[in-house]
Amino acid sequence: MKVGFVGLGLMGAPMSRNLLKAGHTVKAWNRTKSKVDAFVADGGEAASSPQDAAEGADVVIIMVTDSPDVQAVVLGEGGVVHGMSSGSVLIDMSTISPEVTREIGATLGEHGVQMLDAPVSGGVLGAQNAALSIMVGGPTDAFERVTPLFEAMGQRITYCGGPGMGQVTKLVNQVIVAGTMAAVSEGLLFGAAAGVDLDAAFKAVSGGAANSWQLENLGAKLLQDDFAPGFMVKLQQKDLRLVLESAKEMNLPMFTTPIVHNMYRAVEGQGHSDEGTQAYIKGLEALAGVKARSEKS
Amino acid sequence: MKVGFVGLGLMGAPMSRNLLKAGHTVKAWNRTKSKVDAFVADGGEAASSPQDAAEGADVVIIMVTDSPDVQAVVLGEGGVVHGMSSGSVLIDMSTISPEVTREIGATLGEHGVQMLDAPVSGGVLGAQNAALSIMVGGPTDAFERVTPLFEAMGQRITYCGGPGMGQVTKLVNQVIVAGTMAAVSEGLLFGAAAGVDLDAAFKAVSGGAANSWQLENLGAKLLQDDFAPGFMVKLQQKDLRLVLESAKEMNLPMFTTPIVHNMYRAVEGQGHSDEGTQAYIKGLEALAGVKARSEKS
Numbered sequence: 001m002k003v004g005f006v007g008l009g010l011m012g013a014p015m016s017r018n019l020l021k022a023g024h025t026v027k028a029w030n031r032t033k034s035k036v037d038a039f040v041a042d043g044g045e046a047a048s049s050p051q052d053a054a055e056g057a058d059v060v061i062i063m064v065t066d067s068p069d070v071q072a073v074v075l076g077e078g079g080v081v082h083g084m085s086s087g088s089v090l091i092d093m094s095t096i097s098p099e100v101t102r103e104i105g106a107t108l109g110e111h112g113v114q115m116l117d118a119p120v121s122g123g124v125l126g127a128q129n130a131a132l133s134i135m136v137g138g139p140t141d142a143f144e145r146v147t148p149l150f151e152a153m154g155q156r157i158t159y160c161g162g163p164g165m166g167q168v169t170k171l172v173n174q175v176i177v178a179g180t181m182a183a184v185s186e187g188l189l190f191g192a193a194a195g196v197d198l199d200a201a202f203k204a205v206s207g208g209a210a211n212s213w214q215l216e217n218l219g220a221k222l223l224q225d226d227f228a229p230g231f232m233v234k235l236q237q238k239d240l241r242l243v244l245e246s247a248k249e250m251n252l253p254m255f256t257t258p259i260v261h262n263m264y265r266a267v268e269g270q271g272h273s274d275e276g277t278q279a280y281i282k283g284l285e286a287l288a289g290v291k292a293r294s295e296k297s
Numbered sequence: 298m299k300v301g302f303v304g305l306g307l308m309g310a311p312m313s314r315n316l317l318k319a320g321h322t323v324k325a326w327n328r329t330k331s332k333v334d335a336f337v338a339d340g341g342e343a344a345s346s347p348q349d350a351a352e353g354a355d356v357v358i359i360m361v362t363d364s365p366d367v368q369a370v371v372l373g374e375g376g377v378v379h380g381m382s383s384g385s386v387l388i389d390m391s392t393i394s395p396e397v398t399r400e401i402g403a404t405l406g407e408h409g410v411q412m413l414d415a416p417v418s419g420g421v422l423g424a425q426n427a428a429l430s431i432m433v434g435g436p437t438d439a440f441e442r443v444t445p446l447f448e449a450m451g452q453r454i455t456y457c458g459g460p461g462m463g464q465v466t467k468l469v470n471q472v473i474v475a476g477t478m479a480a481v482s483e484g485l486l487f488g489a490a491a492g493v494d495l496d497a498a499f500k501a502v503s504g505g506a507a508n509s510w511q512l513e514n515l516g517a518k519l520l521q522d523d524f525a526p527g528f529m530v531k532l533q534q535k536d537l538r539l540v541l542e543s544a545k546e547m548n549l550p551m552f553t554t555p556i557v558h559n560m561y562r563a564v565e566g567q568g569h570s571d572e573g574t575q576a577y578i579k580g581l582e583a584l585a586g587v588k589a590r591s592e593k594s
Contacts, residue, residue, distance in 0.1 A: 133504070
């Protein structure tokens with residue numbers, strides 16, 4: 001297929017390469033020009049604007065950070081809407097507001113363009129290995145047409161429902177991810193305060209009813225004083241902000257998620273925004289005056 | 298070995314049978330006499346009191362509910378301490394307070410009896426299949442002597458440290474278990490409120506960074522309106538009470554665990570104490586006025 005691609009960041013760079021590898025023609029735009037040059041060196045085409053990336057494309061893929069970014073590159077001056085032809089499909093793979101997604105979709109509909117929201121999980125490693133989990137909302141006929149593109153970038157591709165439902169599913173994912181990290185951290189900190197050997201405790205509790213991806217991967221990392229990001233605190237905070245904004249729109253009370261968001265705010269205040277989400281433990285440690293790990297010398 | 302066994306409840310009944318199957322001689326006492334009769338029918342011996350169960354035993358195992366229960370059957374009138382000989386070992390496999398554990402251990406020490414705390418996870422199914430996870434605290438020489446007994450009842454046997462550290466590790470487990478269930482529930486309820494197909498969302502988020510034993514097992518159950526216990530709300534509440542009491546002793550602030558305990562209190566107030574811990578969602582549903590599942594007709 002002929003694909004326009006907007007956003008060659010940590011995620012978009014490997015995703016766009018996987019489309020090239022699968023034999024698609026990809027013309028890309030990115031705010032920082034050097035990333036476009038690197039993309040051309042890898043066999044892609046350069047676009048001078050989002051609109052230019054969209055000209056003549058069957059499908060345009062957006063992979064940027066937040067709701068206003070998507071609004072700008074899709075509907076703003078030089079945005080893809082001005083280049084897309086009737087009958088083409090826009091896929092937004094960023095994680096943004098479900099409500100904003102539906103608004104953008106409605107505007108695109110007036111131009112005869114179908115929109116799919118298709119946020120991903122699996123991180124940079126998943127993007128590199130074409131192993132992303134992709135959660136898709138929007139019209140089923142558009143979903144079926146672009147499935148080969150999803151298959152070039154991901155492994156677990158789930159159709160979740162109508163417009164915005166991919167975003168809703170991604171936010172469900174983030175609520176669970178953040179809350180599970182909070183549970184893992186609070187359990188380990190309790191053990192540390194009580195003086196248990198945390199390596200023994202970790203061994204005892206992983207594998208059973210307490211086990212989770214978060215415990216096995218990020219719990220193990222934090223015990224080794226390893227706070228390199230997988231997924232950065234500031235991005236988790238952006239996603240939890242989207243959750244709480246959406247909950248407010250729905251007048252939905254949430255019980256533990258705002259508390260977890262609040263602790264991450266403290267962690268950001270400590271200067272750990274760019275660390276991995278396992279830095280949650282640093283907030284608890286400051287609150288309790290107890291360390292859950294031996295810091296590296 | 299010659300084993301005295303106190304407590305033939307849902308867990309103790311299959312655990313004591315697994316000791317018989319492994320060739321040990323087991324003399325058991327239980328408050329309700331009919332359970333002792335059933336044990337005798339299965340090849341065990343009957344004791345008329347905890348003290349009687351302990352007479353002549355190399356090892357006495359306790360499997361009851363809470364700290365006062367253990368204190369009563371060990372140190373009370375007719376308690377095992379009055380029957381145990383110097384050099385024998387008491388193993389408390391109940392989940393109780395780490396602090397009370399250390400007090401009982403100190404008293405037993407005055408009688409020349411060593412104590413191990415060895416709470417378990419894995420539930421009734423784990424007890425039946427001799428597949429329990431066993432977290433052990435206490436003297437290492439006692440641990441080594443009784444390891445064959447643990448191997449007859451469990452699969453993952455972890456030595457966690459000195460007296461009380463088995464209990465601390467079990468409480469770490471429970472903090473993580475309860476917090477993960479809260480995260481799973483809050484995520485699914487958010488999805489339900491936003492109108493997503495929860496079966497699709499469940500499929501999309503399980504298997505990735507949001508995955509956990511709680512999501513895979515109890516999340517799946519609650520979506521099917523299945524609230525049969527695995528592990529009952531009232532027992533989770535007992536364990537979280539032990540966590541919070543222990544945290545108070547240590548002057549340790551906890552951040553999300555008291556909130557989760559509080560939601561389970563609401564769930565108990567709704568009359569769901571004897572349901573499985575996945576009934577957490579019922580508290581959220583009442584708070585939000587949203588259902589996360591189709592109730593069975």
